[in-house]
Amino acid sequence: MSWVQVLFVLLSLVAVASALLVVTTSNLVHAALWLVVTLGSIAGVFLLLAAEFVAWVQVLIYVGAVVVLLLFALMLTRAPTGRQDDLNVGRVVPAAIVAVLVGAVLVSTVVAGFHDVQLDLERAVVGSASVTGGTVFRLWVLPFEVLSVLLLAALVGAIVLSKLRADEPAEAGED
Amino acid sequence: MPLWWPLLLGSLLFSIGVYGVLARRNAVLVLMGVELMLNAVNVNFVAFDAHLRSAVHGGQTFALFVIVIAAAEIGLALAIVLLVFRTHGHIEVDELRELGEAAEPAERSEAAR
């Protein structure tokens, strides 16, 4: 095994382990922080898979913005320190069964379909900023423009939501 | 390395995400499960991009688009979650039943609090 492979396996293990902690931990903020670890190691995986720019976008957007947003929301909606035992619904076992079934189907499909395909990273093109820029702005312009409409819609939606007056005063009241 | 390694990673992350979405009752935690699923998809995109080496770079470009859309999605979802918190004082998804079928009126009035 080359050291790229070693690194890949290590990062994958970290990603999967911390992802498991995200969905099982009994503390809201810990879940968000484990999500940071997961996303960070996935960014590492992207780096190894020659997707340089995507990896750093992952860090900037996910770790820098989305997780901050999540932490922010958690702080606003009451996330005490210490364990919380009521974070899971009562139907944990069916949920686990469904998840394991999904995983089994996916894994068996993937392994059956690609078990003899080798990923030749030596010849892969590095997705540097200029390569990404070239492809997006030469070949993917239309989806890119549509994206801006989507973002505008989302932004207007969020603003409208934030301007909604609650019918009943919130329990804890506003400051 | 074999192509199925990153694909395996993606599958595992996806099923963990599925579990998170189904098993958690705090809305923010459900959203984290969704994020895991989206990331699993991204891993697959990037792996196939490295494998196919197409000049179009569809894999990486789509991963980029997915990240952007995921950011927009989670922002909007959290806006809704905060609105729910403001009106209900909690964000437990299994107690938000105003739009559900009114099968158990007694429980519903209790849940509405």
Place this chain on the structure above:
Amino acid sequence: MRFPGTGLAKGLAVTMRQMTRRSVTAHYPDALPDLPPRSRGVIALIEENCTSCMLCARECPSWCIYIDSHKDVVPATTEGGRDKSRNVLDRFAIDFSLCMYCSICIEVCPFDALHWSPEFEYAELDIRELTHEKDRLREWMWTVPAPSALDPHAEPAKELGAAEKAADKARAADLSAAEGAPAPPPPDNSAEEAP
């Protein structure tokens, strides 16, 4: 007209000008401060003047003065006279960790037993050491400066004024006695002198 940002530039200019000037810091432990008269540094006690009247302890807003005393009987000096009793001071202590230097005890003392000393370097490593007992308070008395002179044309002290008035009266009486009339005895308040 005012350009936007003038205020911002002014703030920068003021601070920069300050930086090029000499700073006004007094280098205290190297250069001792020039204290004004009547600086409130530490409270000194003249034990001899204290009558244990407790006024200071009662008036102290932070309750930092501790006084213990007992009555002592002085046998009569003359035959058949009554025994006199007087207060003897056992303990007089000021806890400077509580004191807030308000000066009320000094103002209220009828016998001028308490005085301000400008000494201020009595920090301790243990807070309990800040409770000064009467011996230590007595020692501070050596550092109390002489009262500063009055300003020119200032009104004289009340005691001096009273004494002068009495002296004038006495002189007037002397004068009238010289003219033959019997003189009234002079009032005895001239005995009160400023300390």
Place this chain on the structure above:
Amino acid sequence: MSDLLEALLRVLVVLVAFLLLPLLVGQAEHKAMAHMQSRVGPMYAGMFHGWAQLVADGVKFVQKEDVVPRDADPAVFRIAPAVALLPYFVVMLVIPLGPGLVGQDLDVGLFFVLAVMGIGVIGTLMGGWSSANKFSLLGGIRVAAQLMAYELPFVLVGASVAMAAGTLSLTGIVEEWQPWWLLWQGIGLVVFFVAGLAELQRPPFDMPVADAEIVFGPYTEYGGLRFALFILAEYAGIVVLSALTAVLFLGGWRGPFEDSLGWLWTLVKTFLVAFVVIWVRVAYPRMREDQLQRLAWQGLVPLALLQLALTAVGVVATA
């Protein structure tokens, strides 16, 4: 193996810079701020004008007790200062000092810097939440709101410089830099500096740690070495911000005798910017939360967009 050794050597140089430069800035702040306020600042440690004050502070911090509040989340509380500090250390790796004098020149350098600097705020948020203290939590929320408001103009004008230079590599940007960029990218320079100042929560943007109202914001419960790490992060942040401003907008090592004295030019420019950071702290009062947000959204963001348009037109028109 020789690759690894060389990498180690480069990292060690970065480590020395990381440990030394924040101290220099801190000491400069001690003295400059004091004189601007007609004081003299520290005078004793190290005999000559208190030059060793911060070393003495460090020695003191190391000997201090490590107190974790009763209700705190101990693990998160302990890790938070390191999370706040390390991103700045990592970022220093890609900032070039002179031609070829750089820890590692990355192709995505500028983007890397922006991405990694965004991680630091998580440390502050972690500290704010895990302290289980109302002031800390409120401070944490303010940090998040402020960072989000100012990260945007920061990133936008960063993109503007990248557009002007046509590359994301920091070394490449300095090589492309021309003196007239000072005018062309002037708006960008101001926006970048102000937004960077706000991201560091330096006065006048220190609402999240406003001591008069919320004690010390997210750092209220911190003491000893952990507190020192947060403070070190702040000063390392000043160094990084100043160095970035110098490299992106002031031309880094460019100047007379740049072949031999390039590194000196970078350092001089960095310290000039750092001095302005200190100067601004003394000159201006703290901004209110609403003023902060208004400045960001109604001032800096439109300015940054204007700068983007200017840059785009300039580049394509001259191409």
Place this chain on the structure above:
Amino acid sequence: MSDGYLAGYLPLAVILAVGVLLVVAMFAGNRMLRPAHATHEKLLPYECGVDPVGEGWAQTHVRYYVYAYLYVVFAVDAVFLFPWATVFAGLGWVSVGEMAVFIGFIAVGLLYAWRKGVLTWT
């Protein structure tokens, strides 16, 4: 994949390791030198000297959130600005127009927020 690509990230891995080591070393030194006399009062949350009231959480206004969301929307557009910056000089005015349309749409969102009064503090 070009040869220097992953090798270029070697110093990054090293610096991460050194950074972690640095922090660990600092706290190891601290552990050897520091006293440990935790008393009950020391471990209480700080509330200006009085005993803490309630728990360490207080309701905060949601208005902060809209700013956060505005940021996320703009941050994702910045993501496209950077790769664009490296190539747009070669693509010319057409590319500038494309980016202008993209940013224009989002700027409309900002304008909407402004008009709706979201950007003014209430």
